[in-house]
Amino acid sequence: MMAEMKMSDFLDRLSSPAPVPGGGGVCAYAAALGMSLGSMVANLTTGKKKYAEHEEEIREILKKAAVVTKGLASCMDKDAEAFEPLAKAYGLPKNTPEEIEQRTEVMENALCAAGEAPLALMKEILEALLLLSRLSVIGSRLAISDVGVGVQLCKAALNGASLNVYINTKFMKNRRIAEDMNKRAKEMAQRGSKMADEIFEEVAGTLCGKK
């Protein structure tokens, strides 16, 4: 598993020209960091008298956030797995018309799979944003900046993942499927960004004394 790497080694490997890890795995980890910050805030809220009325919901969020973080971290490996066939397809011969035809078909499937991985990641990030959204309202005020950071990271991961959809669909021949994938990516990116911006404004407003 990629998350078993040391953080410094991951930076080194990422900097290299090796095909993985790349932007996809980074987006998955960044979102996992964002959700973990949410867990931290929930852990700083649970058991506190001041927030007793939300205790049950906070515990529920803690459970869900652990599942989402795990799901996001596993997307690092799924992204790498989805990219592998594409890297192989690029290496296929294209000397005869038959080879070109076969390469095109293999490539098409590989591009589609490589584009579906970030779409699955985006769906998971929206789950993280929903939990962070609740924490921005009911989480400990002392750690509210961490909700804001978590939201920023999830938004970055969401928009980053959308690019990883577009760079794959761009080369697909079947434009109907490609456009459908683009549409799903765009819709999730817009919905999540709106949610993230609203939470961030709320947090920044609280911190800058506007509220």
Next chain:
Amino acid sequence: MMAEMKMSDFLDRLSSPAPVPGGGGVCAYAAALGMSLGSMVANLTTGKKKYAEHEEEIREILKKAAVVTKGLASCMDKDAEAFEPLAKAYGLPKNTPEEIEQRTEVMENALCAAGEAPLALMKEILEALLLLSRLSVIGSRLAISDVGVGVQLCKAALNGASLNVYINTKFMKNRRIAEDMNKRAKEMAQRGSKMADEIFEEVAGTLCGKK
């Protein structure tokens, strides 16, 4: 060093109620991930005939990016070090007027130091954004989405770090110093966000066939 941790262990530790790592360390690592993606793109560009005219600049960027990534990763530790005195100050006794006075003074200095750490991080992130900006123009088109992801992460880290300034200055007594720190944070956040948005639009436009 914090970056010596395994990625999965970091997520676990982050999720816990322990004071560090927190939002500050996460922002530093997220920006380091963003800059490393820039290095990857530069490494995929160097030595390629198609980009030969930019070879010298790409090599220069590779050198600078390695320094910036190292600086960003070290900000993880600096943030934790700056937070430690603050965590201790919160624990000081406040039973007598003398104790309260002493606690207030220690706290004020600790808050100021804890707020300066994210400001130093923000300055470093702006350096990363400048390098990514150039890569969005002269980097390999095949990896352009990775520049976009890197930019998103740096922007998230920049805005996240600004919150870490505000949450410390909020409790400072010396409002002149506090407002000056807020002003520096706001200026860097706005300048960097604008730069990031422009690069991202450029990348997304290229990918979605608008350019």
